[in-house]
Amino acid sequence: MENTALNIAVLVKYVPDAQFDRHLTGAGNTLERAESILSELDEYAIEAALALSEARGGEAAGNKVTAITMGPASAVAAVKKALQIGATEGVHLSDEALAGSDAAATSLALAAVVRHLGGVDLVLTGMASTDGETSLVPAQLAARLGLPQITFASSLEVDSSGEAHVATARRDGDIYAETIQATLPAVVSVTDQANSPRYPNFKGIMAAKKKTVTALTLAEIGVEPASVGHEGSLTVVKAAEAREHRPAGTIITDSGDAGIQLVDFLAAQKLL
Amino acid sequence: MxxxxxxxxxxxxxxxxxxxxxxxxxxxxxxxxxxxxxxxxxxxxxxxxxxxxxxxxxxxxxxxxxxxxxxxxxxxxxxxxxxxxxxxxxxxxxxxxxxxxxxxxxxxxxxxxxxxxxxxxxxxxxxxxxxxxxxxxxxxxxxxxxxxxxxxxxxxxxxxxxxxxxxxxxxxxxxxxxxxxxxxxxxxGAKIIERTPKPASGRPDLSDARIVVAGGRGVDGNFGPVEELADVLGAAIGASRAATDAGWIEHSAQVGQTGKTVAPQLYISVGISGAIQQKAGMQTSKVIVAVNKDAESPVFEIADFGIVGDLFDVLPQATAEIKRRRG
CATH class of the missing domain: 3.40.50.620 (HUPs)
Structure with a gap:
């Protein structure tokens, strides 16, 4: 290809920090959005996008990395973090009607954003969000967009020497390691094995202040409010119960026979 | 119906x-x-x-x-x-x-x-x-x-x-x-162009094993004692991300947020501190046993039976004792 530049969309999510206690609240048992951060697993998707962009000349050569998020006003922080790390520009889909979206509604809205942007060669995501942890959205997004799906990639390369961009990825299963190939455009999710994400540096943080974040509403991307949020979701959480703390166990300090005591414990539990 | x-x-x-x-x-x-x-x-x-x-x-x-x-x-x-x-x-x-x-x-x-x-x-x-x-x-x-x-x-x-x-x-x-x-x-659209079988370990599959013995940073590159205990118990072997990232064991053994979630009858955690990402993968196990040198390790908060001690002493002793009792 004469022009090897890539137009990459990276999906990012603003999630409650798992280092603190997280709580489900309200009638819909939704997650309390306190002490939030960019979902850690999205950093691998951002890194994969930046590496691909840089390998073919970066922004100067026409490569673009757009960080997309959906969520309330505060969620724009995830996009801003992506811009500090190095994304070119940001998109924030925000609409009250989105609240309570399950994977089906989320993938519907995000697919509409990707279509609205147009000309996207590669949609990159993390392997899961660190709050919902379902990993459903990348596969549903690929299905909705009618694009090839390469998920849980532990490595990703794009070859642009031929007629089209061709992505090659590795996926590690339990029984097989697979090498997968797809012609772009495609949806790719990467694992935490794919790369080592960079941190934003001072230059990146300053540069991010000048970058554009486009705010979008559902009306602007042509999505009916009733097709997303609580109303458009196909699942409902009827009840939520905090798991009881495990009762304190027996802790001993080894004074030479802890291995024997361990076996005594297993025998008493009928686990031998 | x-x-x-x-x-x-x-x-x-x-x-x-x-x-x-x-x-x-x-x-x-x-x-x-x-x-x-x-x-x-x-x-x-x-x-x-x-x-x-x-x-x-x-x-x-x-x-x-x-x-x-x-x-x-x-x-x-x-x-x-x-x-x-x-x-x-x-x-x-x-x-x-x-x-x-x-x-x-x-x-x-x-x-x-x-x-x-x-x-x-x-x-x-x-x-x-x-x-x-x-x-x-x-x-x-x-x-x-x-x-x-x-x-x-x-x-x-x-x-x-x-x-x-x-x-x-x-x-x-x-x-x-x-x-x-x-x-x-x-x-x-996504074609599989190569498929390499992974070597069979001869142990149960980690995802549905009844017993899992998992090693972390504390094994310091030596999974031997973990493997020997796992084998006398007929257990699968798991690992923390620290251990798989260090290359001591392959990534498919990782238990935790970005690895496998397991809920066996018995989970023996060895040399793993038990950060939230690791707990995410194992805290619904029925019985949790932890062995760690550091008494402050978070894993002891969820352990039914915890041993503050050196895994290189405790595990071989336990393995030998199980063999002895079985005659």
Missing amino acids: SAVVVFIDQTEVSTSPGHPVLSKSSQELLTLARLAGEPVAAVAGEASDELAAALGGAGVSRVFASSQDELTGYLVAPKADFVAQVATAAGAAAVLVGNNFEGKEIAARVGIALNAGVISDAVGLTVADGAITVQKSVLAGSYTVEASATSAVSVISVKSNSVDAEPAAVPATAAVEQFTAEFAPASL
Whole structure:
């Protein structure tokens, strides 16, 4: 290809920090959005996008990395973090009607954003969000967009020497390691094995202040409010119960026979 | 009774010794399917006589099987097309799949194909008046929620060890029907160009093992004592991310947020501090034993039995003691 530049969309999510206690609240048992951060697993998707962009000349050569998020006003922080790390520009889909979206509604809205942007060669995501942890959205997004799906990639390369961009990825299963190939455009999710994400540096943080974040509403991307949020979701959480703390166990300090005591414990539990 | 389609993947059969023709997790799915309705099997790959007999024993009378090349030549999407089309053909009210990476993705795509709600990471299900309610643990095991699909069909991916696999009270005779799925062009977009089998360990599969012995940073490159204890217990071997990142053991052994979630009868954590990412993968285990040099390790907060000590002393002693007691 004469022009090897890539137009990459990276999906990012603003999630409650798992280092603190997280709580489900309200009638819909939704997650309390306190002490939030960019979902850690999205950093691998951002890194994969930046590496691909840089390998073919970066922004100067026409490569673009757009960080997309959906969520309330505060969620724009995830996009801003992506811009500090190095994304070119940001998109924030925000609409009250989105609240309570399950994977089906989320993938519907995000697919509409990707279509609205147009000309996207590669949609990159993390392997899961660190709050919902379902990993459903990348596969549903690929299905909705009618694009090839390469998920849980532990490595990703794009070859642009031929007629089209061709992505090659590795996926590690339990029984097989697979090498997968797809012609772009495609949806790719990467694992935490794919790369080592960079941190934003001072230059990146300053540069991010000048970058554009486009705010979008559902009306602007042509999505009916009733097709997303609580109303458009196909699942409902009827009840939520905090798991009881495990009762304190027996802790001993080894004074030479802890291995024997361990076996005594297993025998008493009928686990031998 | 409405049909409940269970996806049975015979294209990726485990090479572990003594592995039954119908995997343990498939037997668990069929046990749950019988609770929810009439179990119908969607078999990718060959439905041998032996498999049909095992399915009959699990109460399955209808089997839809496909050995189409696309099912193994491309990633995930063709399997999802197959399952969705079987569900439609069988008039299914629910679809059950395993909860490994591929199972979740099949569930995700079947959900889109059937405009059905998808619930992943299920640990149980109950049925009242024909409606299925799913129990799942969320937020790294800190909450248990009850969820259900509001659509005509429920698509559920179920974790291993969520139920004791049992044969049907009344066995059925499984009639195998060859099924030809139609694949959308985009489903044939991600081609598998190479597939390398991983060496068989000879140990149980980590995802559905009854006992797991897992090592972390504390093993300092030497998994020997962990392996020896695992082998006398007939256990699978797990690892923390620190241990897999260090290259001491392969990544597929990782237990935790970005690895596997396990819920065995017994989890023995060795030289693992027990940060939230690790706990996420194991804290619903029935019994947790921890061995760590550092008395302040968070893992001791969730351990039923904890030993503050050197794993290189404690593990060999325990291994020798188990051998001695068994004579």
